[in-house]
Amino acid sequence: MIPTVPRSRFSIWCYRAYVITFFVYLALPLTVVCIFAFNNSVFPSLPWEGFTLAWFFGTEAPFIGVFNERSIMRAIGTSAFVAVWVAGLAVAVGTCNAFLFVRHEFRGKSLLYMLMLLPLIIPGVILGISILVFSSAVANTLEDATGLWFDGLRPGLILVILGQFSFIATFATLVISARLQKFDPSLEEAALNLGASQWGAIRQITLPFLFPAIIASAIVSVLMSFENFNTTLMLVGSESPLTITMFDKLKQGSTPVLNAVSLLLIIVSAAIGLISLLFQNAKR
Amino acid sequence: MSSDASRLGFYLLIAPLLLWLVVLILLPHIGLFAVSISEKTGVREYEIGFGNYAAFFTEPLYWRTFARTAIMSILATVLTLLLGFPIAYYIAKLTRGRTKTTLFLMCMIPFWVSELVRTYGWMILLRETGVFSNALQYIGLTTGPIEFLYNDAAIMVGLVYTSILFMVVPLVTTLDSLDDSLIEAGYDLGGTSFSVMREIVIPHAMPGIVSGCIVVFMLSLGNYLTPILLGGKDSLWFTGMIYTQFITRFNWELGSAFGFLLLALSSLVVFVGLKLSRQSLTETMGR
Amino acid sequence: MTVSPDLVCRDLVKDFDSFRAVDHVTFEVPQGSFFSILGPSGCGKTTLLRMIAGFQSPSSGDLLIKGRSMLGVPPNKRPVSMVFQHLALFPTMNIGDNVGFGLRQRGVARSEIKARVTQVLERVGLPGFSERRVEQLSGGQKQRVAIARCMVLEPDVLLLDEPLGALDLKLREHMKIELKALQSEFNTTFVYITHDQSEALVMSDKVAVMNHGRFEQIGTPHEIYYDPKTAFVAGFVGDANRFDAKVSAKSGSALSMVTEAGTQIEVETDASNLSVGQGAEVFLRPEAIELAKAQADLTVKTNTSVGVVTSVFFNGANSMVSLKDAKAGMSFNVALPQTGAFADLQPGDEVYTSWHPAKARCYAHDGA
Numbered sequence: 035m036i037p038t039v040p041r042s043r044f045s046i047w048c049y050r051a052y053v054i055t056f057f058v059y060l061a062l063p064l065t066v067v068c069i070f071a072f073n074n075s076v077f078p079s080l081p082w083e084g085f086t087l088a089w090f091f092g093t094e095a096p097f098i099g100v101f102n103e104r105s106i107m108r109a110i111g112t113s114a115f116v117a118v119w120v121a122g123l124a125v126a127v128g129t130c131n132a133f134l135f136v137r138h139e140f141r142g143k144s145l146l147y148m149l150m151l152l153p154l155i156i157p158g159v160i161l162g163i164s165i166l167v168f169s170s171a172v173a174n175t176l177e178d179a180t181g182l183w184f185d186g187l188r189p190g191l192i193l194v195i196l197g198q199f200s201f202i203a204t205f206a207t208l209v210i211s212a213r214l215q216k217f218d219p220s221l222e223e224a225a226l227n228l229g230a231s232q233w234g235a236i237r238q239i240t241l242p243f244l245f246p247a248i249i250a251s252a253i254v255s256v257l258m259s260f261e262n263f264n265t266t267l268m269l270v271g272s273e274s275p276l277t278i279t280m281f282d283k284l285k286q287g288s289t290p291v292l293n294a295v296s297l298l299l300i301i302v303s304a305a306i307g308l309i310s311l312l313f314q315n316a317k318r
Numbered sequence: 319m320s321s322d323a324s325r326l327g328f329y330l331l332i333a334p335l336l337l338w339l340v341v342l343i344l345l346p347h348i349g350l351f352a353v354s355i356s357e358k359t360g361v362r363e364y365e366i367g368f369g370n371y372a373a374f375f376t377e378p379l380y381w382r383t384f385a386r387t388a389i390m391s392i393l394a395t396v397l398t399l400l401l402g403f404p405i406a407y408y409i410a411k412l413t414r415g416r417t418k419t420t421l422f423l424m425c426m427i428p429f430w431v432s433e434l435v436r437t438y439g440w441m442i443l444l445r446e447t448g449v450f451s452n453a454l455q456y457i458g459l460t461t462g463p464i465e466f467l468y469n470d471a472a473i474m475v476g477l478v479y480t481s482i483l484f485m486v487v488p489l490v491t492t493l494d495s496l497d498d499s500l501i502e503a504g505y506d507l508g509g510t511s512f513s514v515m516r517e518i519v520i521p522h523a524m525p526g527i528v529s530g531c532i533v534v535f536m537l538s539l540g541n542y543l544t545p546i547l548l549g550g551k552d553s554l555w556f557t558g559m560i561y562t563q564f565i566t567r568f569n570w571e572l573g574s575a576f577g578f579l580l581l582a583l584s585s586l587v588v589f590v591g592l593k594l595s596r597q598s599l600t601e602t603m604g605r
Numbered sequence: 606m607t608v609s610p611d612l613v614c615r616d617l618v619k620d621f622d623s624f625r626a627v628d629h630v631t632f633e634v635p636q637g638s639f640f641s642i643l644g645p646s647g648c649g650k651t652t653l654l655r656m657i658a659g660f661q662s663p664s665s666g667d668l669l670i671k672g673r674s675m676l677g678v679p680p681n682k683r684p685v686s687m688v689f690q691h692l693a694l695f696p697t698m699n700i701g702d703n704v705g706f707g708l709r710q711r712g713v714a715r716s717e718i719k720a721r722v723t724q725v726l727e728r729v730g731l732p733g734f735s736e737r738r739v740e741q742l743s744g745g746q747k748q749r750v751a752i753a754r755c756m757v758l759e760p761d762v763l764l765l766d767e768p769l770g771a772l773d774l775k776l777r778e779h780m781k782i783e784l785k786a787l788q789s790e791f792n793t794t795f796v797y798i799t800h801d802q803s804e805a806l807v808m809s810d811k812v813a814v815m816n817h818g819r820f821e822q823i824g825t826p827h828e829i830y831y832d833p834k835t836a837f838v839a840g841f842v843g844d845a846n847r848f849d850a851k852v853s854a855k856s857g858s859a860l861s862m863v864t865e866a867g868t869q870i871e872v873e874t875d876a877s878n879l880s881v882g883q884g885a886e887v888f889l890r891p892e893a894i895e896l897a898k899a900q901a902d903l904t905v906k907t908n909t910s911v912g913v914v915t916s917v918f919f920n921g922a923n924s925m926v927s928l929k930d931a932k933a934g935m936s937f938n939v940a941l942p943q944t945g946a947f948a949d950l951q952p953g954d955e956v957y958t959s960w961h962p963a964k965a966r967c968y969a970h971d972g973a
Contacts, residue, residue, distance in 0.1 A: 036411050036412065036498055036501050036502070037412060038498070038502060038655070038660040038661065039501070039502070039505050039660065039679065039680060040659070040662065040679050040680075049404070049408065049412075052404060053404075053405060053408050056401070056405050057421075057424060059479070060424070060425070060428055060479075060482075061424075061428075062439070062443065063436055063438075063439025063440050063442070063443060063479070064427075064428060064431060064435070064436070064439055065439075066439055066442045066443055066449055067435060067438060067439040067442060070442060077447065079442065079445070079447045079448055079449070079452070080447075080448075080449060080452040126334070127334045127335070127338055130330075130331050130334050130335065131331075131334070131335050133331055134328075134331040134332055134335060138328055138331070140328070140332075146335065146339070149339050149343070149344075150335065150339065152343060153343060154533075155532065155536055155584065155585070155588050156343075156347075156581065156584075157536060157539060157540025157557070157580060157581070157584055158540055159540050159542060159557045159560055159561070159577070159580075160350075160540070160577050160580060160581050161346075163350065163560065163564055163573065163574065163577045164346035164347050164349065164350040164577070165342065165346045166564070167346065167349050167350050167353050167570060167574060168345055168346035168349035168350070169346075171349055171353075196342060197342075199338075199342070200338070200342040200343060203338055257430060260432070261431075261432035261433065261434075263432075263433060263434060263542070263543055264540060264541075264542050264543075264557070267542065267561070268561075268564065268565075277432060277434050280434055280438075281434060281543070284434075284438065284441075284547065288438070288441070288442075292438060293438075293442075296432075296434075296435040296438060296439075299431065299432055299435055300431050300435060303430045303431050303432065304427050304430060304431070306430070307426060307427065307429075307430035308423070311423075311426070497691070497693065499689045499690070499691060499693040500693045500695060502658075502660055502680070502687075502689070502693070503687070503689055503693035503695070504695075504706070505659075505679070505680045505681040506658055506659075506680050506681070506683075506685075506686055506687045507681075507686065507706050507707035507710060507754065507755070507758065508681050508682075508707045508710040508711055508758065509681055509706070509707075509710045510681060510710065513709075513710055517695075517698070517706065517709075518695055518697070521695075521697035521698075522696075522697055524697075
């Protein structure tokens with residue numbers, strides 16, 4: 035079944051029809067979410083009541099647009115705060131790990147590498163509850179011992195950041211390692227040969243080479259953090275990130291404001307995703 | 319050979335890794351297990367025992383939900399593979415150049431969008447006042463509104479939708495690496511479409527199939543949003559039960575036991591999947 | 606009753622969008638012969654081979670195998686097998702399964718498959734290799750497995766798509782001889798494509814030289830080498846000195862010509878359509894030129910000249926010198942005789958050359 039093997043017109047046509055159906059299936063939910071963001075009705079459903087931008091910019095109830103809905107704007111801010119921390123930590127640790135796994139040979143390396151991959155196969159909910167249980171136990175012990183309060187170890191943004199970091203770091207490590215593996219070590223040797231210091235060679239030669247992968251993994255980390263739900267759900271405190279806020283609102287009943295937020299999310303994440311691909315595919 | 323400076327560099331590099339793995343992965347899971355085998359005997363008094371696990375096996379609601387979650391996840395994995403393989407094959411083998419990139423990107427976009435948004439889209443489509451119901455009424459196939467949400471089929475549609483890209487993407491990558499001349503050789507030696515598929519394409523794609531299936535199974539098993547939002551309050555998904563024990567009932571001991579059981583199941587399936595296909599975790603996941 | 610040839614191509618044409626890859630090609634390959642298609646890359650030889658295998662369909666013309674038209678017959682139903690350029694051994698199967706693949710497709714009984722695989726592996730000199738994995742084999746062994754995988758099906762025609770290209774030089778030389786031996790062992794019709802003239806000349810019964818989608822000449826290796834019909838064949842097959850020259854006088858088959866550099870040369874050519882005043886390309890093989898240290902030593906007395914050695918290319922039996930004609934300044938290469946008489950030749954030395962008029966080949970300039 036490749037172009038050079040002749041095939042009947044009918045079977046080719048059937049195959050194409052299936053592929054088209056698949057892409058319709060793929061696009062349909064996102065399309066309706068976007069369309070109903072512009073429906074001039076308080077429910078995101080048919081009938082179509084006419085086009086409006088009120089769900090973005092509206093100020094009067096019930097048409098309060100996203101940009102004037104304080105809870106959503108605050109949640110976006112929270113999400114951004116979390117995402118920046120997670121991405122920063124994940125990239126820093128991921129870069130260290132890449133150097134460790136690509137450049138060093140040591141006992142237990144393959145065991146550590148396997149452990150590093152584990153977060154990929156632990157369900158997000160379990161990661162969340164295990165960190166919740168452990169941090170609470172630590173907090174209880176410390177509080178009993180010292181009589182002080184350790185709020186940072188209770189559900190809240192710190193735990194959310196740590197929880198998301200615990201699996202996003204694996205992705206960052208994989209992306210950066212893959213790039214470092216392609217690096218020709220003789221370039222660094224040439225720099226040393228020309229009189230650079232060890233650190234100078236890494237800083238001037240190796241890190242610039244890794245730069246596209248570092249940016250790509252930072253972008254992917256931000257995206258994953260923004261969209262994470264399962265781990266965050268278990269660790270969230272009073273300040274909730276965007277996905278949790280949207281979930282709570284959805285449980286209460288949906289309004290086109292949610293469609294408007296979703297539309298923005300779709301646009302931003304598609305754009306970010308494309309940018310990250312560009313960086314990953316950058317050859318130089 | 320190794321100077322003091324390079325030893326120091328090595329320890330500096332390994333420190334963040336160990337800190338991450340020990341503090342955020344190993345210790346929490348040990349802690350989770352410790353909590354799961356403690357039974358509450360009084361206010362802040364516990365003793366070690368397997369009562370929580372006993373509760374799971376004696377209460378039919380618990381283990382039936384567990385079994386149901388597992389079976390539905392396997393079903394979702396199989397469906398995803400069957401639906402996704404032809405798509406991956408089409409993209410990898412029957413398109414070229416710009417068409418290929420475009421199709422691949424079109425596959426990736428929903429994959430970047432939040433699961434919540436995707437699930438919300440299906441709610442708008444499927445609910446009683448939703449697009450499908452209205453469309454059917456409009457063309458006159460039914461007289462009243464139809465509820466498509468809150469049943470197992472809706473959960474399945476959502477699960478497959480959420481995870482299909484995790485199947486298609488690794489499959490496209492492995493199928494792309496299959497040289498066309500191998501397929502041609504298969505036909506040249508008298509193979510039929512079916513035998514070429516079975517003897518050449520599928521054995522070659524096995525690493526992609528395994529890693530895709532593992533990821534999809536994991537995502538389905540650990541999914542919370544899709545069953546709750548598309549399956550409704552009574553969707554009986556095991557993650558929902560864990561959430562209830564932790565957040566609503568505040569019974570962390572039982573919740574931890576549930577969590578550990580879910581973890582055990584998913585690890586078991588990953589292990590069996592890797593053994594059956596003679597792959598290792600490192601080569602399947604760390605691609 | 607005459608036996609129909611194994612493979613017949615009649616007026617075969619293949620067009621891609623705006624490009625004609627194969628242009629009215631006609632040929633026949635009799636049973637049991639080794640037929641090579643020789644041409645530079647991009648000449649259309651791969652397209653032609655893939656049409657025979659069924660992976661491309663001709664735009665027009667007909668293709669018959671054992672007298673039966675193959676138009677519309679899918680590749681898996683054709684009595685031809687192909688050895689792919691990179692061999693295309695299935696990496697997921699062991700050697701035995703690779704070789705038995707085609708038989709399994711035909712539904713041959715398992716015990717018989719085993720017997721036939723064992724037998725064919727012995728015939729290609731790899732007994733007991735059945736359980737080995739593809740990556741455990743050397744390049745030459747893989748080659749033989751690829752041939753065994755096809756031959757076990759007893760195809761009417763075996764197609765080979767530059768299978769020696771990936772091998773290193775030494776092994777390639779060895780495989781040429783081995784391939785020829787395998788072909789006579791199996792007595793199957795081989796159609797072999799290559800851009801390497803020595804592969805084509807050494808192994809083939811007939812060679813077709815292809816350029817820009819057309820067959821320039823079909824003939825035995827000897828004919829192709831010594832009697833090239835077109836300027837392209839003369840230039841592509843073997844080494845040759847090439848000059849541009851104008852006909853200055855003609856009497857029967859004897860021509861007098863003046864090269865661009867102004868040297869007068871005598872050429873004998875049969876059935877020449879050249880007339881006085883016309884421009885032509887003249888090809889002269891390096892080994893056709895006689896070399897001597899003194900003019901009196903030359904046995905051939907035509908086309909004599911004095912040259913200065915500009916460089917010596919030592920290459921064992923194929924050693925050559927590059928000479929510059931003392932009068933006209935024209936450069937040409939001369940093969941050194943293997944007697945070693947000229948082993949002491951140095952750049953700057955003066956030597957005498959001559960060649961027989963019948964050794965040169967002339968072709969009228971295109972359109973001139």
